[in-house]
Amino acid sequence: MIEKLLERGGDLVESADVCVIGSGAGGAVAAAELAARGRSVVLLEQGHHWTRADFTQREDEMLPRLFEEAGMRQTTDGAYTILQGRNLGGSTVHNLCYAFRAPEPILRLWREEHGLSELTAEALSPSFLRVEKNLRVKQILESELNASNRIIRTGAQRLGYSGFVARHNREGCIGAGYCILGCSYDAKQSMLITYVPRASAAGARIYANARAERIEAEGGRVRRVLGRVVDHDGRPHGSVEVKAKVVVLAAGAVASPDLLLRSGMANGSGQVGKNLHLHPSVLLAGFMEEPIEAYRGIPQSYYIDEFINLEKDPHRGYILMPISGFPVLTAANLPGFGRAHFAHMAKFSRMVGLLALLHDRSAGSVESGRSLTKPRIAYRMEESDRLELSQSLVHIAKVLFAGGARSVLAPYWQDPVELRPGDDLSVLERRGVREGEIGLASTHPQSTCRMGADPRTSVVNAWGESHEVAGLFLADMSVFPTSLGAPPQLTTAALADRTAFHILGRWPEFAA
């Protein structure tokens, strides 16, 4: 059962074995596996239940529908734009479908530096296999590479850079290219069309427009979740109360710590909301001689891993990824005003974007703001991260030129740099990447309720359970002990699957 509380009206009073908060990559998986194995489950999702009929392929309509703060969520200093989902299915509804397992060197780091000896590739394999099967993960075919991914592959190959065509979770994709605005063809295997319906079919009661605002415990055990029925802007329309023996918090790496802080729980270590990693990204635009319409076809399929060697150094590196935008997002990321801005936009159909995504060591924080819709997110790059991301600009430009770009634009807000083939690229490294000077974004906020064996330095244990409150589990990207250094949706889903099976195994204890 999936119910839109705004349409139904009134308050929600429920009780269940398990209350899951959030329906993204983590929450939907936990809800489905628990419900499929006999637990009564209530899932609360603050966002609307949009379906493919609502995915109009228009930025002006879809950005407000699918993204927190209409895609304009930022760090408090305005330097980083943070993209997160706010709808049934969470960020998986607008994401770009790269499907990677957690890199083994990162799991080793988590074992060696965070005491998570249980997290071996072997132990996680059943969860990854289940998730990959349910999300229909498969290799992207050669015939499915669009123009911009081909150009970037050509550039990387000419330079001898390591790269490959990735695996994705799509089925029957017609290459429309609108993934980031929601797939109108139900080809993207997001949680909305995979695990959410599975959970519903298994008996989970799924409520859209239900925002959790407080988790309560009694005698060291979770007892209930309180919240509001909210509209898309977060305005309250009714109350929500769910009594539960277990709470699985999966509201994402910004909302989950905010909720814990507001609930005043599970923070004896002082680590809730700390250790925020962003996988910060910066992009350059290349302009080809002829129109290539990079916005058509699968947006991201090639993946350049030349500058990340986690086996050698699991703490650093960056990945280069193709990116294409639609007019509004592109215009917002291009510098200049009036004629200067128009001159860039006039070349829109010839544009090919390439971004660097940093495996960051810098650590920011999330604190509660004036409301749950306005958290305070702080992040500043350490110097070593800044230098690394600055170096990436040169490599991005090299790939774009080697792929045939006639010019490359570094979109600094003031004095953008436009380069031609043969120009000295070291200017890019010298200008570098500084907050407020060039657009910086994060699509992967993580690590704000990190896992670890030591309750003094972490929030949850290797199974996602709070060190302090019995029956409180976290099952979203907030649990990563460090930056993952790879696209995170599968790892989030696999860890949530593992957490669900752990809860099932210990059920007699929670039921008592």
Ligand SMILES: Cc1cc2nc3c(=O)[nH]c(=O)nc-3n(C[C@H](O)[C@H](O)[C@H](O)COP(=O)(O)OP(=O)(O)OC[C@H]3O[C@@H](n4cnc5c(N)ncnc54)[C@H](O)[C@@H]3O)c2cc1C
């Ligand atoms: C533009 C973009 C492209 C991406 N591309 C890829 C990719 O190609 N490959 C990849 O691996 N990853 C990708 N990602 C990242 C991936 O989508 C996320 O890692 C993943 O969805 C995170 O899962 P989560 O469960 O932590 O949070 P989410 O999926 O964000 O889900 C959290 C849910 O909780 C809900 N919620 C929040 N607060 C509350 C509350 N108080 N009460 C009730 N509900 C609440 C939210 O509305 C949301 O639906 C991309 C992300 C973005 C933004």
Ligand code: SF4
């Ligand atoms: S490219 Fe494929 S998955 Fe993306 S919107 Fe088009 S049909 Fe859907």
